Amino acid sequence: MMKQYLLSPGPTVIPEQVLLRMAAPIIHHRTPQFSKIFAETRTMLQKLHQTTSDTLMLSCSGTGAMEAAVMNVCTTGDTMIYVNAGKFGERWGNIAAKHHIHAIEIKVTWGDAVTVDAVKAALDAHPQAKAVFVQASETSTTTENPIQAIAALTKDIDCLTVVDAITALGVIDMPMDDWGLDIVISGSQKAFMLPPGLATMGISEKAWAMIESNPDCQTFYFDLLTERKVQQAGKDTTAWTPAISLIVGLNEVLNMMFSEGLDQLYARHTLLAKGTRAGFNALGMKLVSKVPATSATGVFIPETVDGGAFVKYLRDVMGVTFAGGQDDLKNRIIRVAHLGYYDVFDVCNIMSAVEIALNRFGYPVQMGVGVAAAQTVLAERFPKVEA
Amino acid sequence: MMKQYLLSPGPTVIPEQVLLRMAAPIIHHRTPQFSKIFAETRTMLQKLHQTTSDTLMLSCSGTGAMEAAVMNVCTTGDTMIYVNAGKFGERWGNIAAKHHIHAIEIKVTWGDAVTVDAVKAALDAHPQAKAVFVQASETSTTTENPIQAIAALTKDIDCLTVVDAITALGVIDMPMDDWGLDIVISGSQKAFMLPPGLATMGISEKAWAMIESNPDCQTFYFDLLTERKVQQAGKDTTAWTPAISLIVGLNEVLNMMFSEGLDQLYARHTLLAKGTRAGFNALGMKLVSKVPATSATGVFIPETVDGGAFVKYLRDVMGVTFAGGQDDLKNRIIRVAHLGYYDVFDVCNIMSAVEIALNRFGYPVQMGVGVAAAQTVLAERFPKVEA
Numbered sequence: 008m009m010k011q012y013l014l015s016p017g018p019t020v021i022p023e024q025v026l027l028r029m030a031a032p033i034i035h036h037r038t039p040q041f042s043k044i045f046a047e048t049r050t051m052l053q054k055l056h057q058t059t060s061d062t063l064m065l066s067c068s069g070t071g072a073m074e075a076a077v078m079n080v081c082t083t084g085d086t087m088i089y090v091n092a093g094k095f096g097e098r099w100g101n102i103a104a105k106h107h108i109h110a111i112e113i114k115v116t117w118g119d120a121v122t123v124d125a126v127k128a129a130l131d132a133h134p135q136a137k138a139v140f141v142q143a144s145e146t147s148t149t150t151e152n153p154i155q156a157i158a159a160l161t162k163d164i165d166c167l168t169v170v171d172a173i174t175a176l177g178v179i180d181m182p183m184d185d186w187g188l189d190i191v192i193s194g195s196q197k198a199f200m201l202p203p204g205l206a207t208m209g210i211s212e213k214a215w216a217m218i219e220s221n222p223d224c225q226t227f228y229f230d231l232l233t234e235r236k237v238q239q240a241g242k243d244t245t246a247w248t249p250a251i252s253l254i255v256g257l258n259e260v261l262n263m264m265f266s267e268g269l270d271q272l273y274a275r276h277t278l279l280a281k282g283t284r285a286g287f288n289a290l291g292m293k294l295v296s297k298v299p300a301t302s303a304t305g306v307f308i309p310e311t312v313d314g315g316a317f318v319k320y321l322r323d324v325m326g327v328t329f330a331g332g333q334d335d336l337k338n339r340i341i342r343v344a345h346l347g348y349y350d351v352f353d354v355c356n357i358m359s360a361v362e363i364a365l366n367r368f369g370y371p372v373q374m375g376v377g378v379a380a381a382q383t384v385l386a387e388r389f390p391k392v393e394a
Numbered sequence: 395m396m397k398q399y400l401l402s403p404g405p406t407v408i409p410e411q412v413l414l415r416m417a418a419p420i421i422h423h424r425t426p427q428f429s430k431i432f433a434e435t436r437t438m439l440q441k442l443h444q445t446t447s448d449t450l451m452l453s454c455s456g457t458g459a460m461e462a463a464v465m466n467v468c469t470t471g472d473t474m475i476y477v478n479a480g481k482f483g484e485r486w487g488n489i490a491a492k493h494h495i496h497a498i499e500i501k502v503t504w505g506d507a508v509t510v511d512a513v514k515a516a517l518d519a520h521p522q523a524k525a526v527f528v529q530a531s532e533t534s535t536t537t538e539n540p541i542q543a544i545a546a547l548t549k550d551i552d553c554l555t556v557v558d559a560i561t562a563l564g565v566i567d568m569p570m571d572d573w574g575l576d577i578v579i580s581g582s583q584k585a586f587m588l589p590p591g592l593a594t595m596g597i598s599e600k601a602w603a604m605i606e607s608n609p610d611c612q613t614f615y616f617d618l619l620t621e622r623k624v625q626q627a628g629k630d631t632t633a634w635t636p637a638i639s640l641i642v643g644l645n646e647v648l649n650m651m652f653s654e655g656l657d658q659l660y661a662r663h664t665l666l667a668k669g670t671r672a673g674f675n676a677l678g679m680k681l682v683s684k685v686p687a688t689s690a691t692g693v694f695i696p697e698t699v700d701g702g703a704f705v706k707y708l709r710d711v712m713g714v715t716f717a718g719g720q721d722d723l724k725n726r727i728i729r730v731a732h733l734g735y736y737d738v739f740d741v742c743n744i745m746s747a748v749e750i751a752l753n754r755f756g757y758p759v760q761m762g763v764g765v766a767a768a769q770t771v772l773a774e775r776f777p778k779v780e781a
Binding site: 008009010012263267271272275311313316320324325326327348350351352353355356359360362363364366367368369373374375376378379380382383385386389390391392393394 | 395396397399650654658659662698700703707711712713714735737738739740742743746747749750751753754755756760761762763765766767769770772773776777778779780781
């Protein structure tokens with residue numbers, strides 16, 4: 008017997024009530040029954056994005072929505088700027104290359120956040136750029152980029168800020184209209200606590216105008232104008248067959264989020280991240296990121312421990328699934344999640360598991376030290392009782 | 395949002411694969427399809443009991459099976475001996491009183507186990523006693539009684555040993571035939587990891603002979619001879635409508651248990667109990683029991699903490715459900731479970747939760763101390779990795 012603990016930054020754990028809702032008999036997507044759920048879900052999604060503009064649901068992974076954003080904003084020969092601060096930032100460049108878009112890369116050392124100055128310099132050097140593409144949270148290095156400040160740079164010029172918020176929406180407060188974010192992308196398997204397969208997009212009026220002015224949008228499936236026509240109030244459906252169960256599930260999780268309250272939702276994630284960092288600090292494990300994310304935490308595995316074997320041992324022997332590192336960080340780090348359906352005792356579990364695993368690998372760790380540091384932070388989640 | 399952690403000694407957590415199996419469309423109980431599952435389940439149940447004699451499944455809670463045992467072995471005016479070492483031992487006396495059976499009580503201080511000498515003295519004083527009724531694990535005080543030694547006393551005399559093994563079967567090794575246990579009772583919501591509503595009984599040849607010689611069995615629903623006629627191989631059904639889903643679930647959990655291996659099953663429970671005790675010891679919390687059980691651990695709440703409020707706070711504010719105490723122990727103890735679908739990180743959770751709760755109640759606890767002591771024991775569950 009081995010109980011399984013999924014503590015990776017996506018897919019994340021799915022709450023039972025959501026699993027049960029999605030396990031109900033499937034409904035047809037061209038019915039009033041589906042349209043009612045769709046309309047409710049869209050309204051809640053706008054509220055989560057804090058926008059009065061249109062949001063969309065696309066049946067694809069987050070990468071599909073990233074490509075949709077690039078292709079609807081830009082066409083062959085256009086110029087775009089993108090922040091490459093890790094594996095996901097790099098992906099903007101790969102998408103642009105596929106479509107022969109002139110992509111200006113802002114290369115950032117892994118673990119650092121992009122600086123506002125670097126973005127400003129790129130914008131000054133490339134005034135023809137259609138948009139700046141950036142991750143709110145770069146999951147490969149567990150780093151947060153300053154998207155509010157970046158959006159402030161593009162707010163009054165003819166250029167968009169397009170944000171991959173796949174591990175940020177529903178984790179941190181990012182008011183779209185208020186900050187002037189133009190496109191905000193998310194995916195179902197992160198803070199939305201769903202299986203993968205559904206992406207969401209918030210799209211500002213400014214972005215819609217840019218999309219409408221695109222002379223040659225080179226995608227059929229991801230044509231956002233086609234989707235907007237049918238996803239609006241009164242139509243309440245999707246252009247192509249949607250991932251019905253996931254939209255039903257999204258309806259459930261958005262209800263959960265609003266029932267918790269957005270302030271409480273963000274405060275919970277912030278506290279879990281703080282507790283996790285306190286635990287790793289107490290264990291003397293160095294954070295990968297200089298600007299650590301609220302969604303997930305990456306730390307270096309001690310150099311005397313075989314990092315590849317360590318992650319596999321946790322997963323296969325102990326039943327605890329973390330994520331490892333990619334590229335240069337492969338076999339050197341673990342990344343643990345605290346976004347979505349996670350709470351205090353998940354963080355305690357992360358620490359207990361890391362400590363036991365280090366012990367089993369012969370690394371001199373004092374049991375309970377990381378747990379204790381995390382507990383001390385996390386206890387704040389529960390009110391003190393007066394004697 | 396509040397995640398729920400069920401860590402009480404019954405009902406215990408139900409594994410997902412069991413929930414899913416029980417959620418499949420219900421089958422009819424007078425069909426070859428049901429009889430196949432019933433026969434498989436019965437065979438595995440005999441193997442778990444380590445008996446070649448008949449086992450039964452009854453659609454009732456454990457208390458129903460306790461009453462069935464009393465009423466099939468004894469009739470009005472008969473004499474029986476019972477061990478009252480807690481709330482569940484006391485119940486034998488209440489059942490006997492209802493049926494005007496002359497019940498000789500062996501009263502044991504709560505937290506102590508019965509001594510073999512006390513049982514021997516009762517047997518010597520009451521040679522006409524039909525049986526000794528005793529808990530293998532007295533859950534109200536989390537104490538184990540010496541059932542092997544008690545069975546040795548009755549093995550060669552005309553008296554049975556009837557064991558309430560509701561929190562013992564599937565937790566500790568208790569070979570029925572080998573030890574000479576005559577009736578062994580269990581319930582679905584403990585080590586069987588199922589919802590309540592199904593009881594099981596292993597019944598020795600000696601017990602069947604005693605039951606057959608009962609001149610006036612005063613129950614219709616719980617008439618074990620009626621059940622034996624139909625629950626045997628070739629008939630493979632129950633006398634009255636059975637709790638079908640629970641028998642399907644029992645089939646699944648017994649497959650899980652044998653797939654884990656009985657030795658591993660018992661070793662896991664033993665280690666979890668040891669880790670739990672080490673954790674509480676490190677926190678300076680005194681065990682309720684002098685002979686602590688493998689299934690659950692009871693500890694005293696520090697006297698400066700409001701015990702009733704403490705258990706409620708854990709449940710309602712922290713989402714962690716333990717059991718409190720009963721009668722004299724009410725509001726003074728917590729009882730935590732480690733039987734069934736529990737493993738290393740459940741024990742770590744117990745300790746993390748108790749530490750945080752004590753801290754919130756203003757009790758001077760050093761965070762992580764209990765977790766660390768538990769971890770040090772529990773790490774043994776995972777093999778060391780050679781460098």
